[in-house]
Amino acid sequence: MSRSQSNFKQQHEFEKRKTESKRIKEKYPGRFPVIVEKADRSDVSNTDKKKYLVPGEITFGQFVHFISKSINMSGEKAIFMFVDNALPPTGILMSQLYEDAKDEDGFLYFVYGAENTFGCQNMQCIVPPTRCLRLPNCTYNMIVF
Template sequence: MKWVYKEENPFEKRRAEGEKIRRKYPDRIPVIVEKAPKSRLRDLDKKKYLVPSDLTVGQFYFLIRKRIHLRPEDALFFFVNNVIPQTMTTMGQLYQVWFIYYLLLLYY
């Protein structure tokens, strides 16, 4: 999958932005959410989020579902490095595993 954010922002810029955010908000996780190229879901009004590290992936699903006005019968999946994270995983745990990007990148 192609990341528009990664293509538009070189690694050094992403790293600096992620480090700055983590210094200022150590208990928060910077998250970038992008729509997958073939997704038929609505666009999000924003793609950058700053979430509590103890927020679960399931709670984040709920937050995003509300933002795109998704019906209960419609499916929503997040991918982190082509893997669907478990809903009980916290955003902090995901960040620890995938922090090499300095910002947690999710596809929906």
């Protein structure tokens, strides 16, 4: 699941991106500017927004859950989000992931796609209900900008 270059990077000059990320980090300490884009060949929906301001204390897994809810993923699909063509561990804090993988412009870039994995169709489980897991509803203190 790759993208040769981010659409966001193509649409905005480097210096403008760098200035914007610096301004955001100064205005919102403890939060990190993130760009989320769909993989080129993925058939999953686009997110409502591409730019997110993410609290550093949530985990990557919580962020993935937030994004999957924002694109109305069907029950049988799982979302996969990559940074630099790698799948980060779900338990890593977003603050650590940001420090490890941020771009030189100051943004952290994710590419996402989905795959059929859970064996459910049209919200009807074709495996025993105890094996068709749903994540609990959560709310996150994230700012979309």
